[in-house]
Amino acid sequence: MADQDWYAVRPMTEAQERDAREDLTLIIRGEELDLPWGRLRRLLDHELVVISFPVHTQGSVRSLDPTDKGLRFLGVKEQ
Numbered sequence: 001m002a003d004q005d006w007y008a009v010r011p012m013t014e015a016q017e018r019d020a021r022e023d024l025t026l027i028i029r030g031e032e033l034d035l036p037w038g039r040l041r042r043l044l045d046h047e048l049v050v051i052s053f054p055v056h057t058q059g060s061v062r063s064l065d066p067t068d069k070g071l072r073f074l075g076v077k078e079q
């Protein structure tokens with residue numbers, strides 16, 4: 001059997017990186033409601049966001065929060 005890491009995430013293309021930056025910006029502004037599952041999954045797979053709970057907002061028990069890696073990806077946080 002090949003020595004392959006089945007859990008390794010493929011690198012993002014330039015278009016995917018651009019989408020990820022836009023999506024992270026939406027999440028930070030709290031406007032992620034219409035984010036397509038495929039794009040959200042990419043953010044989760046690359047550990048740019050996490051699902052957090054509990055949330056102290058009306059009508060929701062979970063939220064998406066950018067990780068330190070996600071903030072560095074956006075250039076908001078230094079390494």
